[in-house]
Amino acid sequence: MRILVIGGTGNVGSSLVVDLLGRKVDVRVATRSEARAAALPANVEAFVCDIVGNPQRAAEAFRDIDAVFMLNAPSAQETVEGMLAVQMAREAGVRRFVYQSSHCLDQLDHIPHLGAKVAIQRAVVRSHMEYTFICPNHFFQNDRNCQKLLLERGLYLQPIGSVGCCRIDVRDIAEAAGRTLTEDGHHGKSYNLVGPEKLTGEDCAAIWSTALQKKVRYVGSIDTWQDGVKTFLPSWLVYDLAMMYRSLAAHGMLARPDDLDAVTALLSRAPRPFKAYVEETAAAWRKPVSLDSNSALPT
Numbered sequence: 001m002r003i004l005v006i007g008g009t010g011n012v013g014s015s016l017v018v019d020l021l022g023r024k025v026d027v028r029v030a031t032r033s034e035a036r037a038a039a040l041p042a043n044v045e046a047f048v049c050d051i052v053g054n055p056q057r058a059a060e061a062f063r064d065i066d067a068v069f070m071l072n073a074p075s076a077q078e079t080v081e082g083m084l085a086v087q088m089a090r091e092a093g094v095r096r097f098v099y100q101s102s103h104c105l106d107q108l109d110h111i112p113h114l115g116a117k118v119a120i121q122r123a124v125v126r127s128h129m130e131y132t133f134i135c136p137n138h139f140f141q142n143d144r145n146c147q148k149l150l151l152e153r154g155l156y157l158q159p160i161g162s163v164g165c166c167r168i169d170v171r172d173i174a175e176a177a178g179r180t181l182t183e184d185g186h187h188g189k190s191y192n193l194v195g196p197e198k199l200t201g202e203d204c205a206a207i208w209s210t211a212l213q214k215k216v217r218y219v220g221s222i223d224t225w226q227d228g229v230k231t232f233l234p235s236w237l238v239y240d241l242a243m244m245y246r247s248l249a250a251h252g253m254l255a256r257p258d259d260l261d262a263v264t265a266l267l268s269r270a271p272r273p274f275k276a277y278v279e280e281t282a283a284a285w286r287k288p289v290s291l292d293s294n295s296a297l298p299t
Helices: 011-022 034-038 055-062 078-091 112-125 140-153 170-182 201-212 222-229 235-251 259-267 274-285
Strands: 002-006 026-031 045-048 067-070 096-100 130-136 189-193
Touching: 002 011, 011 026, 011 170, 026 034, 026 055, 034 045, 055 078, 067 078, 067 170, 078 096, 078 112, 096 112, 096 170, 112 130, 112 235, 130 170, 140 201, 140 222, 140 274, 170 189, 170 259, 189 259, 201 274, 222 235
Parallel strands: 002 026, 002 067, 026 045, 067 096, 096 130, 130 189
Antiparallel strands: none
């Protein structure tokens, strides 16, 4: 089985590549970056292309592919990129297509980078390929953005609010994607990928405080968060993500009663708890490392 991964060098994608290699399938990763292509594992086929900039070249990436995983990075051309990729897969005779969308999309589809996923999902459904949607909640790993302020000033800036999110580890997302790509029985299904608990901003700060053995204060100000990310994110995306966080502050990003049961069944185990991720990450941060303020984007 040969699988094409679009978005295979980010948080979820890189974990998915490792998962797929463990399943003994052939992996091809489409990326725009020569540097990221060179950094892929030696047994992964890199295909450098730009789906929007050179669709004729990009279409070659889908040749001889059995299944596609697609995670589009937030961009002003996300809708075009996603819909072109769906068409390329269909024309190439791809049998199975797994698309990473977003949890709670019905309450968040007014936000540009999330609204794009509605059109892409519709294109996937109409493609007549076998399809599955995986729809994750807010990533644990988004907290990497807070590393510098957590360690130096004891501040937790992720403005997820007081209603709560059922956050999830990207490694669980990757495993869910790996299973839906390589196993039968997932056609037409949409999996809301949630963690085992509801977490507020105060909850997250308290868990970090225990793991780091220092007082951590939740800031919760979207304006302060914007000031922290505007140096490395494009202006439109800062505005877009601020819209998302205002929605989370008002409504949260909550699981339905059966969502956790579905994730547990899909993974054949319970998803990882946030406390375990934080303890693991805090231990890694105690080692001498560079402080990276922009290693992850929210979802």
